Amino acid sequence: MTDSPTARRAPTLDDVARQAGVSLATASRVLNGSTRRVADAYRDKVAAAAESLGYSANLSAQATARGTSAVVSLVVADIADPYFGQIAAGVAREASAAGLHVTIAVAGRDAEREADVVRMLRGQRPHTVILATSRAGDRLPPELRREVDAVIDAGGRVVALGADVAPATALPIANGEGAAALARALARRGYARAILLGAAAGIRTSDDRLDGFRRGFEAAGGEIVGVRRGAFTRDAGEEQMRAALRDGVAAGSLVFGVSDVVAIGAMAAVRAANRTIGADIAVAGFDDIPTARDVTPGLSTVRLPLEEIGARALRLALDDPSESAGPLREPEVVLRASTPERA
Amino acid sequence: MTDSPTARRAPTLDDVARQAGVSLATASRVLNGSTRRVADAYRDKVAAAAESLGYSANLSAQATARGTSAVVSLVVADIADPYFGQIAAGVAREASAAGLHVTIAVAGRDAEREADVVRMLRGQRPHTVILATSRAGDRLPPELRREVDAVIDAGGRVVALGADVAPATALPIANGEGAAALARALARRGYARAILLGAAAGIRTSDDRLDGFRRGFEAAGGEIVGVRRGAFTRDAGEEQMRAALRDGVAAGSLVFGVSDVVAIGAMAAVRAANRTIGADIAVAGFDDIPTARDVTPGLSTVRLPLEEIGARALRLALDDPSESAGPLREPEVVLRASTPERA
DNA sequence: GTGAGACGGGTAAGCGCTTTCCAATGGAGG
DNA sequence: CCTCCATTGGAAAGCGCTTACCCGTCTCAC
Numbered sequence: 001m002t003d004s005p006t007a008r009r010a011p012t013l014d015d016v017a018r019q020a021g022v023s024l025a026t027a028s029r030v031l032n033g034s035t036r037r038v039a040d041a042y043r044d045k046v047a048a049a050a051e052s053l054g055y056s057a058n059l060s061a062q063a064t065a066r067g068t069s070a071v072v073s074l075v076v077a078d079i080a081d082p083y084f085g086q087i088a089a090g091v092a093r094e095a096s097a098a099g100l101h102v103t104i105a106v107a108g109r110d111a112e113r114e115a116d117v118v119r120m121l122r123g124q125r126p127h128t129v130i131l132a133t134s135r136a137g138d139r140l141p142p143e144l145r146r147e148v149d150a151v152i153d154a155g156g157r158v159v160a161l162g163a164d165v166a167p168a169t170a171l172p173i174a175n176g177e178g179a180a181a182l183a184r185a186l187a188r189r190g191y192a193r194a195i196l197l198g199a200a201a202g203i204r205t206s207d208d209r210l211d212g213f214r215r216g217f218e219a220a221g222g223e224i225v226g227v228r229r230g231a232f233t234r235d236a237g238e239e240q241m242r243a244a245l246r247d248g249v250a251a252g253s254l255v256f257g258v259s260d261v262v263a264i265g266a267m268a269a270v271r272a273a274n275r276t277i278g279a280d281i282a283v284a285g286f287d288d289i290p291t292a293r294d295v296t297p298g299l300s301t302v303r304l305p306l307e308e309i310g311a312r313a314l315r316l317a318l319d320d321p322s323e324s325a326g327p328l329r330e331p332e333v334v335l336r337a338s339t340p341e342r343a
Numbered sequence: 344m345t346d347s348p349t350a351r352r353a354p355t356l357d358d359v360a361r362q363a364g365v366s367l368a369t370a371s372r373v374l375n376g377s378t379r380r381v382a383d384a385y386r387d388k389v390a391a392a393a394e395s396l397g398y399s400a401n402l403s404a405q406a407t408a409r410g411t412s413a414v415v416s417l418v419v420a421d422i423a424d425p426y427f428g429q430i431a432a433g434v435a436r437e438a439s440a441a442g443l444h445v446t447i448a449v450a451g452r453d454a455e456r457e458a459d460v461v462r463m464l465r466g467q468r469p470h471t472v473i474l475a476t477s478r479a480g481d482r483l484p485p486e487l488r489r490e491v492d493a494v495i496d497a498g499g500r501v502v503a504l505g506a507d508v509a510p511a512t513a514l515p516i517a518n519g520e521g522a523a524a525l526a527r528a529l530a531r532r533g534y535a536r537a538i539l540l541g542a543a544a545g546i547r548t549s550d551d552r553l554d555g556f557r558r559g560f561e562a563a564g565g566e567i568v569g570v571r572r573g574a575f576t577r578d579a580g581e582e583q584m585r586a587a588l589r590d591g592v593a594a595g596s597l598v599f600g601v602s603d604v605v606a607i608g609a610m611a612a613v614r615a616a617n618r619t620i621g622a623d624i625a626v627a628g629f630d631d632i633p634t635a636r637d638v639t640p641g642l643s644t645v646r647l648p649l650e651e652i653g654a655r656a657l658r659l660a661l662d663d664p665s666e667s668a669g670p671l672r673e674p675e676v677v678l679r680a681s682t683p684e685r686a
Numbered sequence: 687g688t689g690a691g692a693c694g695g696g697t698a699a700g701c702g703c704t705t706t707c708c709a710a711t712g713g714a715g716g
Numbered sequence: 717c718c719t720c721c722a723t724t725g726g727a728a729a730g731c732g733c734t735t736a737c738c739c740g741t742c743t744c745a746c
Contacts, residue, residue, distance in 0.1 A: 010468065010497035012732055023696045028734060036735095039694070054493050059466040060406035061732035064701045069403055071446070080432040080650070082425060089423040092449045101467065103414070103446040106435045123402040124444065125353065150397050154353035234633065264637050271639075290577065294607050296614075296639035307423070355702055366726045371704060379705095382724070404702035407731045 011053040020049035032057055059101075063125065068155065072128040072314060073121045074104045075114065077232070082289040083259065083306065087132050087161070090310025098318060100127060107133050109231060115143035122151055128317035131160045131168065132310075138204075140165045157317040161309065163204050171313050175208035175286075178302040178331030180216030182284060183256075185333045186300070187220030190342030191254040191282060195226040197240045197266055198258045206232070206258045209286055213256050225253070232258070237265025245273045251280050252342065260285035260292045260301055267295060267338070282339040298336030305329050354396040363392035375400055402444075406468065411498065415657060416464040417447045418457065420476040420575070425632040426602065426649065430475050430504070433653025441661060443470060450476050452574060458486035465494055471660035474503045474511065475653075481547075483508045500660040504652065506547050514656050518551035518629075521645040521674030523559030525627060526599075528676045529643070530563030533685025534597040534625060538569040540583045540609055541601045549575070549601045552629055556599050568596070575601070580608025588616045594623050595685065603628035603635045603644055610638060610681070625682040641679030648672050 017027035022042055029036050030046040038046075049055075063069040074091050076084035088104060095102045105121055107114045114133065121129060129151055140148060148158050152167055164170030183194075194217055199206035214224050228244060230236030237257050244255070255270075257263030263285030270281050277283055278297050285292060288303035308329065360370035365385055372379050373389040381389075392398075406412040417434050419427035431447060438445045448464055450457045457476065464472060472494050483491060491501050495510055507513030526537075537560055542549035557567050571587060573579030580600050587598070598613075600606030606628030613624050620626055621640050628635060631646035651672065 010465075010493070014732075024733080025696060025698095025735080026694090029695095032734080034735085037694070042695080054489065056462060056465040056493070058407070058468060058732055060403040060412055060468065061701090062466075062734080063403035064401070064407050064703080064731090065733040065735085067701065067734095078432065079422070079435060080425065080428045082423065082428070085423045085425070085428040088447070089421065089449065092422060092447065096449070101446055101448075101463070103444055104431070104435065105444075106432065106439065119399060120444070122353075122399040123405075125401060125403065146397065150353070150399070234637075268637065291634045291637060294577075294611065294634060295637050357702075367703085368705080368726060368728095369724090372725095375704080377704085380724070385725080401702055404731090405704080407701090407733080408703040408705085410704095410731065 010058070011055045013055070013057070016046065016049045016053055016055050019053065020045040022046060031055070032062065069125050069127060070099060071101045071103055071124050071126050072130065072317070073124065073126040074102055074130045074310075075107050075117055075121070075133055076104060077107055077109055077133040079104060079106055081232075081261065082291065083232075083261070083287055084132055086289070086306035087310035087313075090307035090312070091130060091314050092310075093307070094311040094314040098314070100314075109233075111141065112143075115141065115147050118144060118147040118151065122147060122154070125154055126151065126156050128157045128159065128314065130310075130313045130317070131158065132313075138163075138165070140168075159313045159317050161313060162208075169316055171309065171316055173205075173304065173309065174331045175205055176212030176215070178304070178333075179209040179212030179256075179286065180219075181331070182286070182300070182302045182333050183213045183216030183222070184220050185335060186254060186282075186284060186339055187217055187222045189335070189339060191252075191339070192222050193225045193250065193252070194222060194254040194256055195244055195249065196224060196228070196256050196258070197237055197244075197262050198227060198229050199232045199236075199262075200229055203232075209258050230262070232262060234261050234265035234268075237262030238269045239265070241266035241269035242273070245269060245275070249275075249281055252282075254282045254284065254339065257283065257285045260287045260289045260299060263299055263301070264291060264295060267299070277338055278340045284339050288334055292334075293336065295338075297338045297340075300333075300335045300337075300339040303332045303334050353401070354398045356398070356400070358396055359389065359392045359398050362396065363388040365389060374398070375405065412468050412470060413442060414444045414446055414467050414469050415471040415473065415660070416467065416469040417445055417473045417653075418450050418460055418464070418476055419447060420450055420452055422447060422449055424575075424604065425634065426575075426604070426630055427475055429632070429649035430653035430656075433650035433655075434473060434657050435653075436650070437654040437657040441657070443657075452576075454484065455486070458484065458490050461487060461490040461494065465490060465497070468497055469494065469499050471500045471502065471657065473653075473656045473660070474501065475656075481506075481508070483511075502656045502660050504656060505551075512659055514652065514659055516548075516647065516652065517674045518548055519555030519558070521647070521676075522552040522555030522599075522629065523562075524674070525629070525643070525645045525676050526556045526559030526565070527563050528678060529597055529625075529627060529682055530560055530565045532678070532682060534595075534682070535565050536568045536593065536595070537565060537597040537599055538587055538592065539567060539571070539599050539601070540580055540587075540605050541570060541572050542575045542579070542605075543572055546575075552601050573605070575605060577604050577608035577611075580605030581612045582608070584609035584612035585616070588612060588618070592618075592624055595625075597625045597627065597682065600626065600628045603630045603632045603642060606642055606644070607634060607638060610642070620681055621683050627682050631677055635677075636679065638681075640681045640683075643676075643678045643682040646675045646677050 158168040160168040162173035228240040284300040292299040501511040503511040505516035571583040627643040635642040
């Protein structure tokens with residue numbers, strides 16, 4: 001009887017060294033970078049042995065031995081949401097270039113889980129933790145704060161997108177300015193009354209965008225006639241818009257959804273109420289996810305270079321001097337047919 | 344001078360044991376599940392010490408010691424694509440429930456990288472590798488095959504979505520049947536001529552859907568008047584459709600995009616050519632991503648329970664008997680306004 | 687010719703855990 | 717009261733890898 005088909009056991013460095021007829025140390029030096037040089041003859045023997053055995057270094061063992069791991073952990077609220085999907089793509093691209101592995105953790109939409117998730121992640125002794133889900137206000141909730149401190153104490157870096165919550169490194173996102181610029185552009189198109197659809201109060205990204213929009217719109221002489229709170233989801237947007245319509249929305253009003261996803265939900269509600277999007281009720285969003293240009297009419301929004309933001313977050317943690325310097329590309333207002341020029 | 348602010352070093356199990364006044368073994372037994380019982384008095388002391396130190400087990404060390412890791416690796420082509428995003432969400436949800444960590448690796452759209460990616464992943468000695476990017480045909484390319492074998496040899500499981508490529512475990516996706524059902528439903532709506540927009544020949548998912556559609560459509564008396572090949576992207580869909588329009592598309596034709604993303608690209612091209620979607624040129628896709636219902640007109644498609652597929656893939660690797668049994672929910676044809684009833 | 691370095695291979699001491707043994711303790715059964 | 721066994725804490729041997737050290741061998745300056 002031969003041995004069991006499963007779990008034949010992966011070849012170890014020891015196997016490679018033995019097959020190559022060299023010491024463990026030499027094999028290690030050849031295969032996993034070291035400052036020490038190894039004579040070509042040995043180098044070749046080791047490489048050949050590794051190749052023939054299909055050796056692949058055990059990352060866990062390497063991490064324990066070295067005391068540092070090569071993983072970057074990305075914390076998102078929902079990986080199916082295109083906002084996070086694009087950020088994740090940027091992180092993944094950059095991580096791959098830097099030889100890091102990315103693990104992604106989904107914290108969901110409710111606040112408490114975030115600290116739990118980071119605690120779990122902490123076990124990996126991650127090189128970097130990227131907090132993409134900036135639900136926090138100006139400071140981190142104490143639970144989370146404690147976990148973040150622990151990660152940093154253990155030698156890891158923490159980057160928070162869009163919120164400068166020490167001790168995490170901040171990657172600012174121009175939510176406020178972007179929304180203000182959008183508001184100004186829309187005021188210039190003749191809109192004077194706007195309804196705001198936000199996520200729950202206290203969620204930083206939402207608050208910043210709402211405040212920015214209000215600031216820009218009012219400065220341009222517009223009036224905010226209503227603010228509704230929900231969540232960063234399509235369904236919340238639809239629901240809030242339905243409620244707004246029930247309460248009555250004057251023709252010529254503008255609706256600003258705190259994200260494209262929310263705005264798209266709102267568009268569905270507008271359509272369902274047999275009102276037309278654009279001339280009757282205008283709608284604008286934020287992010288410029290791909291869907292924004294595919295809906296009809298196209299959704300006016302603010303373009304955020306999401307993938308770039310993800311990539312940048314990682315480079316920031318890597319202390320890449322070439323990149324941590326320059327500011328992120330300015331958010332760009334993208335006007336489409338969902339907010340036509342008013343007569 | 345106090346010690347450096349960074350890298351204070353995470354508390355180890357040894358620290359906990361010492362603080363609790365027990366042995367390493369006891370601390371280990373209390374904190375990280377074991378069959379051995381520990382007296383309550385000891386248990387409490389250890390728990391208290393761990394809590395006060397903010398201890399979090401070093402997963403790498405645990406993995407080396409145990410010889411198995413708790414990571415599941417998901418290989419996707421593009422995490423920003425909603426198809427993969429939803430699958431990832433399902434995997435993440437299920438992994439979290441099972442106490443596993445998910446690492447995601449992006450293999451991109453070109454075939455060679457997949458083997459490389461799996462080789463990288465192999466270093467983590469993953470508990471499970473889920474291959475969501477079923478670019479393979481009926482068998483795995485030799486390079487990939489070798490890596491998959493290595494993962495399995497090392498005691499890991501490999502699940503391939505939509506392709507039964509031994510020695511990986513297959514999670515079948517009814518691409519062919521779904522497409523056939525869609526084709527029949529559309530033929531029933533009066534369509535007689537269809538143009539197919541696929542990804543490159545040899546890509547399993549695309550081929551299956553194309554073949555299924557053709558089978559269903561022709562059986563119902565329809566005729567396939569053209570097949571164009573591109574890729575699983577919006578831009579490819581748009582480009583192919585543009586080319587098709589250049590060559591002339593008769594009014595009343597139906598266009599089937601091999602995925603919703605492709606179909607949505609095609610819709611953009613149709614609109615750009617000043618043709619109307621629906622009565623003039625009908626369009627259908629596959630997957631039922633959220634955007635499909637938000638475009639106008641709504642996109643007819645086949646609903647795939649993507650998140651469920653992701654969750655199922657993981658449960659399959661976990662040998663969850665309750666779930667590996669029943670077949671996946673049937674793909675469901677969803678008819679919307681992009682394919683109106685023909686007079 | 688000799689001594690001082692460089693060079694480069696090997697030995698072995700960890701890294702932070704798990705787990706196998708071993709030993710001490712305390713009941714139960716006779 | 718003694719034996720036997722079940723129970724449970726601790727000592728120590730790993731897990732697969734890295735890396736300080738050690739130690740021959742060359743090379744070269746003097």
